[in-house]
Amino acid sequence: MxxxxxxxxxxxxxxxxxxxxxxxxxxxxxxxxxxxxxxxxxxxxxxxxxxxxxxxxHRPCTCAHCLSQRGVSPWFDERFNWSMQPLLTAQNAVLEDDTYSWWLRLQREKRPSDLNDTVKMLFQVVPGHVDPLLEKKPWGCRRCAVVGNSGNLRESSYGSQIDNHDFVLRMNKAPTAGFEVDVGSKTTHHLLYPESFRELAENVSMVLVPFKTLDLEWVVSATTTGTISHTYVPVPAKIKVKKDRILIYHPAFIKYVFDSWLQGHGRYPSTGILSVIFSLHICDEVDLYGFGADSKGNWHHYWENNPSAGAFRKTGVHDGDFESVVTATLASINKIRIFKGR
Missing domain, CATH: 1.20.890 (cAMP-dependent Protein Kinase, Chain A)
Structure with missing residues (x-):
């Protein structure tokens, strides 16, 4: 001694x-x-x-402003749980009973398979560990762009600005081809679920957001036998994503977003807000693009003309208005930046 x-x-x-x-x-x-x-x-x-x-x-990163810095905002500190792990791994796959019961109710799966058995099969096919690239280091400054699908990206010319980030997260069916000037061409991680799947480039990591046990089974099937081709709608029977590029969003993290950040608004979180809170846990600086309505108040996708744009806001599944309040509050306390486009 x-x-x-x-x-x-x-x-x-x-x-x-x-x-x-x-x-x-x-x-x-x-x-x-x-x-x-x-x-x-x-x-x-x-x-x-x-x-x-x-x-x-004592700072959590080497950026000028580290978003996970404690003591800046009581509102943020009450909601941000430093111990939450965004990704499902072989080591953290056991869900607490209340979390499992809540998750099963999201899409009212009638006869779900046993979760433990499904997870075992899953991690025989895809990696059961966290992608090392997602592990934050205290001496780094990871700048991330979360790119939503809003029509306000049209004629925004944000493309090069978006591509200049270390990580670029996109979601669901969002294309880049033909829209590079406004939305960029770089993607490092793409969040989706079976019904919103789109083929990805070889260097892009797929982050599956599972809303039901069948979604996990679909990953196994789509990378092996191809036996699952229908959930509540047709889904791709086979996908070309490399198995070592597949990551799984943790069901407990979905509940954390719902409880801590959305305070129970909506039935469950949208992929958009799930992407935002995910980024808070893996990035040091976060910039949001393509969220919210366009300058005319329309809520629609940048790649399509939708005459009923905005109808999804009132489906009762997601509370788009409250999710917007959350992102606006994060911006007001300088935890993220929001680029509103046109």
């Missing part, structure tokens, strides 16, 4: 000497030209540098 203490004291003393010497060299070279060096000034500089070092060591 005494040896450990002596080593700790030596390390601390060495750190202080290093800071003092660095401060001396930098400050003396700056002020010697104009004034005489002052020991008092050096002590003040040493104190300030030490404070900066201690502050930096």
């Amino acid at each position: 005494a040896t450990v203490r002596r080593r700790t004291l030596k390390a601390l003393a060495g750190l202080i000497v290093f800071i003092f010497f660095t401060s001396f060299v930098l400050n003396y070279s700056h002020i010697a030209v104009t004034t005489t060096w002052s020991p008092k000034q050096m002590v003040i500089e040493l104190s300030e540098n030490f404070k900066k070092l201690m502050t930096y060591s």
Whole structure:
């Protein structure tokens, strides 16, 4: 024990000497030209540098502003659960009873298969560990763009700006081909469910958002036998996504978004808000594009002309208005930025 203490004291003393010497060299070279060096000034500089070092060591990233920084907003701190894991793995696949019961009710599956058996089959096919790229590092600054599907992206010219992010998250059937100037061409992670599936480029990771047990079974089938071709609508029997590029959104994380962030509004969260809260847990800075209505108040997709645009807001499944309040509040406390387009 005494040896450990002596080593700790030596390390601390060495750190202080290093800071003092660095401060001396930098400050003396700056002020010697104009004034005489002052020991008092050096002590003040040493104190300030030490404070900066201690502050930096407790920051969750190296960005100018880290969105997961505690103590900035009580509203955010009440909702953001640092321990929640966004992705399902072989190590965290056991659901609490209340979470499992809630999840089963989302799409009212009548005779669901046993979840444990399904998960075992799932992780025999796809990786049962978290994608290392998604693990946040305290010395990094991961900038992420979450690209929604709103018509306000038309004529926005956000493409190059979006592609300049480290991660670009898209969702559901959103295309990029033909819309690159406004929506960009880069995608690192694409969130979807069986009924909203679209083929992805080889370098894109698919993040399945499971709303029912059948969705997990579909992943197994679609990458092997191709026996499942219908859920409540026709779905692709086979997909070309590489198995090691398939990630699974955690059902418990869906409930966390519903309980903590949506406060029970709607029946369950939309893929849009699920993507936003997902990004808060894997990114250091988050920019939102393609969310909300266009400048004329229409809610529609940028790739289609929909005469009944906006009808989905009142389906009773998702509460689009409350989800907009959540994202607007996040922007108002500088946790995210929202680019509203046209």
